[in-house]
Amino acid sequence: MQANIFIQTSDIGHEEWLSYRRLGCGGSDAAAIAGVNPWKSPISVYFEKIGEAPEIEENERMYWGNVLEDVVAKEFAKRTGFKVQRRNAMYQHKEHEFMLANVDRVYIKDGHVAGILECKTTNEYSKDQWEDDKIPNHYYLQVQHYLAVTGFQEAYIAALIGGNKFVYKKINRDEELIEYLIKIEADFWKMVQDKTPPAMDGSSDADNILSYLYPESEPEKEIHLDTLEDKLKDLERIKADIKELDKQKKEIEQTIKNEMEDAEIAHIGERKVTWKTVISNRIDSKKLKKEKPEIYEQYCKESKSRRFQIK
Known part of the structure; x- marks a missing residue:
């Protein structure tokens, strides 16, 4: 692994972990910044990074995703014969310091750490996105971000679908896509540093952010916005x-x-x-x-x- 260890995560609490996440772009942020995350928009990630987004409460989907992560990892090890290890650390790209990675696990093949294992759980309605060689775009970009940060050449993604179907797929490093991710994340991080938010994108996520930031109007307050005519x-x-x-x-x-x-x-x-x-x-x-x-x-x-x- 070529990345620097940004912070050891085994002995820190959730709030402290979130504070470190705000110091760069993580794997789940990559897909949102690229505009392919079904749950999050670039504007939402921006306000998270500057510390002005609403706190996300853990829901049932998130809870069971965390609980079943270990089950997915063990099943992957059983089916492949690879040894799987947790990595309780947040990693940082050696050159592009704004790129961070909090990988689930790594797997050992032929006696050495060969790549990243990303574990997912999803519902039955998402099964079409996993058919044949398909991998949901937002997960694929997340893994390529991790490969960019860590320097690994390969990864596996394993998923439990609908509680009764298990799949695992190999993902090879895609240098062209990684270069694209580095560019858009660098541009995004400059917006964060300059406190210049990205453009509104029409998503419900952007609606939610606006409602959170500006929940009430100030009575009788008027402004002129002629530039938006x-x-x-x-x-x-x-x-x-x-x-x-x-x-x-x-x-x-x-x-x-x-x-x-x-x-x-x-x-x-x-x-x-x-x-x-x-x-x-x-x-x-x-x-x-x-x-x-x-x-x-x-x-x-x-x-x-x-x-x-x-x-």
């Missing part, structure tokens, strides 16, 4: 286009429904269209408030958000 015109044009496309969408749906009449299923070429009866129960809040105001007040929960309008 062209952006506003673009927005109005796009909204008009969406309205027209939505009208066309509804016309086509109505045409199909009219032909289906009372049929629940229609076959159109190789596709199947369903128009099913769905029964749902909802609370009539207006009636409840009128007839049982004390119960309504007891269970009514106030929510607060900011409404964006153009006049």
Whole structure:
């Protein structure tokens, strides 16, 4: 392994580990910076690095991912015959110091440490992303980032899918992709150092960050943003286009429904269209408030958000 040890992680707490993560770009950050992480955007990573992002609470998916990591590693060792070792350290690229790596494990082949083992758990709905030789793009970039930092020529990624399917796949070092990652991470890290956030990208993650940073408006406060006049015109044009496309969408749906009449299923070429009866129960809040105001007040929960309008 060619990387420097940035910090030993065996004796530090979670909060301290997070503070070290903010000092550079890690493997899970790489895919977000490249725009292929399904859960995180570049803007979110930026605010994490400058210490202004909301704290992420561990959810069930994250919890079981951590619990089952050791199970995945042991199964990989069993199926390959390789010895697997934990590496309780965060590594740093020898040349590009902003690149960090907190690898799950390494594996030993022919008597020496041969590469990185990355362990994943995922749900049944993701199985198509693992078929044949496929590896989800965000995981592939994560592993290439680790190869860049550590200097290894190969890695394996092992995954437990839906709790009942195990796969493992070899990933070879891709120098062209690594050069690309180094460039975009260097550009991103300069933004962090200069406190210049990346552009908004339309993701729900960016929405969440904005809601966290600016949860309430200051009453009567006004500003002028004349430099965004062209952006506003673009927005109005796009909204008009969406309205027209939505009208066309509804016309086509109505045409199909009219032909289906009372049929629940229609076959159109190789596709199947369903128009099913769905029964749902909802609370009539207006009636409840009128007839049982004390119960309504007891269970009514106030929510607060900011409404964006153009006049």
